Structures are given as structure tokens and as C-alpha cells.
Amino acid sequence: MLRTHTCGELRMEHVGTQVALCGWVQRIRDKGGMIWIDLRDRYGITQLILEEGQTAPAILEQARILGREFVVKASGEVIERKSKNPNLPTGDIEIKLAGLDVLNPAKLPPFLIEDETDGGDDLRMKYRYLDLRRGSVRRNLELRHKVAQQTRIYMDGQEFIEVETPVLIKSTPEGARDFVVPSRMNPGEFYALPQSPQTFKQLLMVSGFDRYYQIVKCFRDEDLRADRQPEFTQIDCEMSFIEQEDILQMFEGLVKHLFKTVKNIDLGEVPRMTYAEAMSLYGSDKPDTRFGMKFVELKGLFDTVDLTSGKNFAVFDNAELVVGINAKGCAEYTRKQIDELTDWVKRPQIGAKGLIYFRHNADGTLKSSVDKFYSEEDLKQWSVRFGTEPGDLVLILSGEANKARKQLSELRLEMGSRLKLRDPNQYNVLWVLDFPLLEWGEEEGQPEQGRWFAMHHPFTSPKQEDIALLDTDPGAVRANAYDMVINGTEVGGGSIRIFQRDLQAKMFGVLGFSPEEAKAQFGFLLDAFEYGAPPHGGIAFGFDRLCSIFGGADSIRDFIAFPKNNSGRDVMIDSPSTIAQAQLNELKIAVK
Ligand code: ASP
Numbered sequence: 001m002l003r004t005h006t007c008g009e010l011r012m013e014h015v016g017t018q019v020a021l022c023g024w025v026q027r028i029r030d031k032g033g034m035i036w037i038d039l040r041d042r043y044g045i046t047q048l049i050l051e052e053g054q055t056a057p058a059i060l061e062q063a064r065i066l067g068r069e070f071v072v073k074a075s076g077e078v079i080e081r082k083s084k085n086p087n088l089p090t091g092d093i094e095i096k097l098a099g100l101d102v103l104n105p106a107k108l109p110p111f112l113i114e115d116e117t118d119g120g121d122d123l124r125m126k127y128r129y130l131d132l133r134r135g136s137v138r139r140n141l142e143l144r145h146k147v148a149q150q151t152r153i154y155m156d157g158q159e160f161i162e163v164e165t166p167v168l169i170k171s172t173p174e175g176a177r178d179f180v181v182p183s184r185m186n187p188g189e190f191y192a193l194p195q196s197p198q199t200f201k202q203l204l205m206v207s208g209f210d211r212y213y214q215i216v217k218c219f220r221d222e223d224l225r226a227d228r229q230p231e232f233t234q235i236d237c238e239m240s241f242i243e244q245e246d247i248l249q250m251f252e253g254l255v256k257h258l259f260k261t262v263k264n265i266d267l268g269e270v271p272r273m274t275y276a277e278a279m280s281l282y283g284s285d286k287p288d289t290r291f292g293m294k295f296v297e298l299k300g301l302f303d304t305v306d307l308t309s310g311k312n313f314a315v316f317d318n319a320e321l322v323v324g325i326n327a328k329g330c331a332e333y334t335r336k337q338i339d340e341l342t343d344w345v346k347r348p349q350i351g352a353k354g355l356i357y358f359r360h361n362a363d364g365t366l367k368s369s370v371d372k373f374y375s376e377e378d379l380k381q382w383s384v385r386f387g388t389e390p391g392d393l394v395l396i397l398s399g400e401a402n403k404a405r406k407q408l409s410e411l412r413l414e415m416g417s418r419l420k421l422r423d424p425n426q427y428n429v430l431w432v433l434d435f436p437l438l439e440w441g442e443e444e445g446q447p448e449q450g451r452w453f454a455m456h457h458p459f460t461s462p463k464q465e466d467i468a469l470l471d472t473d474p475g476a477v478r479a480n481a482y483d484m485v486i487n488g489t490e491v492g493g494g495s496i497r498i499f500q501r502d503l504q505a506k507m508f509g510v511l512g513f514s515p516e517e518a519k520a521q522f523g524f525l526l527d528a529f530e531y532g533a534p535p536h537g538g539i540a541f542g543f544d545r546l547c548s549i550f551g552g553a554d555s556i557r558d559f560i561a562f563p564k565n566n567s568g569r570d571v572m573i574d575s576p577s578t579i580a581q582a583q584l585n586e587l588k589i590a591v592k
Contacts, residue, residue: 002073002103008044010078012092019095020075021046022103024133025066026113035063037097039074040113042138047081047094048074059100069106069113069130075099121565128562128572140559144547146262148215151235154257158250160211160237165200167217171521172198174457176220179230187588193219196540198457199525201238202497205536206528213237215543227555229544230568237494238538244480244496247537248272248431251492254541255429255484262550265427270484272431283323283409285435288488289428291421293412296386298322301401307381313373315354321404324356324396326386327415331359331393338369345397345411352407356396360388413488422487424552430485437462437479438510451512456481458511459504459525460495461537467503474510480537491546494539501529 003022010019023041035050050063066072076098085091110127111119115136124131131137152162168191171178178192194200196218204212214236222228235254239247252270259265271289278287280302281294299306299322308316316322327333333341338357345352358368358379366379374382386394395415397408416422437460438452452474454460462470466477480496498504504526508518519526544556557563564570584591 006043007039007041007046008089010046010090010093010095012080014078015080015093017078018075019078020073020099021095022071022073024106024113025068025070025072027068028063028066030064035060036094037063037066037074039072040133044090045088046090047085047088048076048097049079049094050097055097059097062100062102063097066102067106067108069109070102071104071106073099073101073103122571125563125565125571132561137558140547140551140553141561143262143551144543144559147258147543147547147550150258150261151213151215151254153261154254155213155237158211158253160213161209162214163204163209163212164214165194165197165204165216167193169194169200172196173454174198174218174220175453176222179219179221182587182589184587195220196234197236198459199522201236201538202459202525202533202536203528205238205240206531206533208240208534210240211238212538224566224568227557229556229560229563231564232556232560233543235492235541235543235546236538237540238536240534240536242496242535242537244433244482244537247494247496247539248482251484251539251541252431258546258550259427263427267427267429270429270431272433274434275432275436275478276434278432279405282412283405283407284488285432286483286485286488286490287409287430287432288413288416288422289430289485290423290426290487291416291419293325293327293416293421295323295325295405295408295412298324298382298385298396299398304385307378307385308374311373311378313370315356316398319398319400319404321401322396322398323404323408324386324394325408325412325415326388327393327395327419328389329391329393330415330419331361331391333359333393341395341411344414345407350407350410351403352397352411353399355411356398358382358394358396360390360392360394362390364390426487427549428487432483432485433481434463434478435481435483436475437466437477437481438474440475452510454507454511455479456493456495458507458522459497461498461503462507470506470510482539484539484541486549489545489549490542491549492539492541494537496535496537499529499533499535501526504529 004020007021007023021039023039026038026040026045029036033052037048038045039048050060074095074097076095078093079096081092081094109130111117111123113130113133115134117134168181171192172195174195176195180190180192183189183191197214197216201212216234216236217231218234219231221230256267259267275285278285283295297304299308308322342355345355356369358366360366360383366376366383368374368379388394395411397404436455439455440450441453442450456479461480463478463480469477482494483490484492498507505518544559547559548556551559
């Protein structure tokens, strides 16, 4: 080995020892008579010291030609520092330099290799290998490693076995487009990259593996919304001979284990909420429950008396839903602040037509933006329903129910942020249960032809008691499907699966597959179900996302060693790229 120690490990107890360190030159301070060099490696930074009259002239000379990021080997004696640096674990000592080898010089890096860098996003991505030298980025990957390790420890302890599934496969529908790979040996035919190992893990259950998991790459060719990666990692899991409750407990266990070992946080029992509740109280199937501000309907679907009708206010009269939130303590908002919020909800991203409000003033009076239509008496009723107190401001949206809920959900999150109710150091974990099995939608490129789509995926089992509804009211069928949500982000989801051939075939039918199409695409699974398929179910966690949550960051990109940018490009290796004509010929692909 070229070194005796790392740059992070020397302490007072090493004083007097001869050591050799290797690393990158972080910084050089040349004060004439004295030179200090900060030497950095993965483990930390150690200071080297050179002194005119003490250090050999040849070494001084060599030190003076060093530049940032030179790779060097430094040897000498560990000595106690005169002025200690309490901010550095190695800050009590320094190395009295006696030998210096330049292992490799370096060009000046295009940005500062420091936690606070001057490099913009694009530059850092182009030189990602330099970006990864920065402590802040490196720590994210260390955290990722730890989360993976602890996942394996927990899963192993529960008798799960890690099985690799293939990457060159055929479409597994998770609702996104497939990435495809042409087959040279089978011209005109293509593999698909897995959107998930879904069908394989189910087949492993048929094989009797019983408890499977895999930390696995998945690929989805989606229009890149912010913070999605075309390839990402899942903790993918499946179990046999279980019911939904078993899955919830097993994986609540995993998440608790991770919080404990990675963050030293004792997570209590994870609360549960049905999809229907989540939608009505938060307008979202992944509510941020770090704060309340629950939805209250003045007119809507829930058994409440309509408190808006009969006053000739057309906006409310024509609305399917009138729903609001109580922004506690905001009655003092100025007209300008409210106008600004109104503009905020009217932005195309939110799409509300307007914002109605009423204040519960400090003196107890009630004042609304629709005083023309609603009397103080009416407002009193509103106030009771919202449970307002003096000082509160109620913000109300209306319109088509689903839209209004979605818009108010955004507004709720925005108000939560403005009121600093979304504490990044607080973790609210939640199970959302009883998702609908199906949702009505339109086929890509065929806007006129709606059909049912699987809300989770086509292998999800309907609730036993709802199966009859498949024929009469498919939209009302609930699934044995569940999501795990942390602070408003979906971190995992799964379901109990269909394991009987007939029910699976029926499900494909509901989803618009002809029996021939179903056989062509999923014949292998339908066949397998005839050879003794056990009842089974599972879940997959978004591994990158979990890491970003543990790391307290918004972006998953920071937790991926070599991520792609928002256009799906790797700007470092410049991919995707064209390929040679000869390669195309071999693949029998004609490009216009
Ligand atoms: N395959 C599913 C997904 O990727 C997870 C599961 O159902 O286990 O979302």
C-alpha cells in the first residue's frame, strides 16, 4: 500500500508516528517561511506543514509547484498543532512533511471542490467525477450505501432472499413507456427493459421462493417531470402465504429499522388512512400529514348540508364542490397578500379560476370576499363548519370536484410551507390503503377512446367483497393496494396479487385486452397460475427517493452517482448518442 493511514484518521495519540498519506491537494497556503497543504481523501482532510530551515529545500521547491487536485503521497511525522482546528476531526495534529511524491499532476478543476462550490448544475454534471469528490455529494452516496446495507440486514433477518431478475425482458406494465433494445439475433424484434421486476417476482412465488427481495434498477421512459430519472432503483419485495396486514407489518418493520439505524429515530406505529379519506381530507393520495389544515366542504359529496345554495352566487351554485382550508392565524393577511395568493392559484400549473376567502377577525367579526351574496349569518355557519377562531383566514376553491380538490391540495401545501409547518426534521410516515382498482382514462394518442386502466398494475387483486362490481361498476371496485407516504411523498407501493388464472384473465378483459392479446403478452403468467400459484403480494420502495428523504434533500439526483439531466441525457458521457451505420445495419434498423 502506498499509504499507512487515511487523511481522516490521525489523532493526538498518533503524535510521534511516521506516516504516509495519499490524496488530493485541497488547498495550499504559502506564507513565505511556512507552507500548509490540506490533503484530502474520502475519509477527511489532514494538514501538512513545511517550514523554511526545517523542511528539505527540495521538498519546499516541489511543494511550490503543486496545484489544486494534484494527487500526491506525503510522508512525515505526526506532530501536535500549535493552533488547533476544532472543526476538523484531524484538527489537533499535522504532518511535518519529510517526503513528497507527485503521483499525478492535475489540471485546474473547472469549479471549486468544496461543499459550497461555484460550479453550476450543468458544469458539475459534465464533470461529475469531480463533483463526487466534494464532501457533500460523497456523503450522500455514503448514506445511500448505508440504506442499502441496512435494508439487506433487515431483509436477511426476515428470511428474504435476494434474487436477480433479467434486464432484457418484455413489457411489464407499470403505466409508463418501455425502453426497448433491438435484438440483433432476432431482427425486427425487441427486448423491453423492466419497468419493474413485477412478473418475475410473482413467478418466483410460483417457484416457491416465498420471500424475495432485490435492490434493482428499473427503467421507465416517461416525459421527465422534475426529479424523475429514466433509470432508478427500487427495493422490490414479494411474499407468499400472506395477507395485506402481513405486508404492512413486515415493511413497516423495514422502514422503522431504516429510520433507527440510519437516522437514529424511533418511529412509532405508522398511521393508516384510506384512499377515500386521503382524497376528501387532503385532496391527495399522498398527503403531507406533518400539518393539519384539513379540507372542509361547504358543498360536496359528504353527508353535509350545502351551506352555499339559494344565494344566487353562480360560481358556487354551478360548482360540484365548494371546499376550503383554515389557514390559522392568517386573518391579518393584507389585500396584497391575498391577491398574490389568488394569482398563485390561477397560474396554469394550478389552474383555479379564483380564490374566495373569509376572515375571522381578531374582534370576532366575519368578513368575506363574497359579502354581496352571503350575510354575516351565513358566514357564522361557515365559521362553525371550519371551526375558525378569531385570527383565522379561510381559503375556498370551487368547481369540478376532482379539480378543486387537486388545486386546494396544492394551495394547502403552499400555505403549509409559508407558515413553516413542514419541518424538514420531522418525519410523518403514513400508509394509504384501499386504492381503487381501476381508473378511467384515455389511451395515448387516441383521445376519444376511453378505457379502464389499472391504478396500480394489472396484477393487483380486487377486494374479495368488491369482485362482483367488476361487471357492474368497475370504478367502484377497491383494490388490495397500499402506498407508503413520507411527508407528502410516495416512497413505496404494492398490492396483494391476483393468483387465480380466471380472475387474472378477467382483469385483462376489463382492461381492454382481447383473450389473444392477453395470451400473447402475459400467457406465461396465466400459464404459471395453473401450476400451483400460492397467494402472494408485495411492495416496492423507491430507493433513490428514500435516500433523499433520509438525506433531507428534495432531489433524488444528489443521491445517484451518475444521474441523467432533465432531458434524460448523461452530459458527461454524452448519451444517448447516434450509432454507426454498420451497427444499424447489423440490427436491421433503418433510420430516416
Ligand atoms: N411493481 C410495483 C411498482 O413498481 C410494486 C409492486 O406492486 O410490488 O410500483
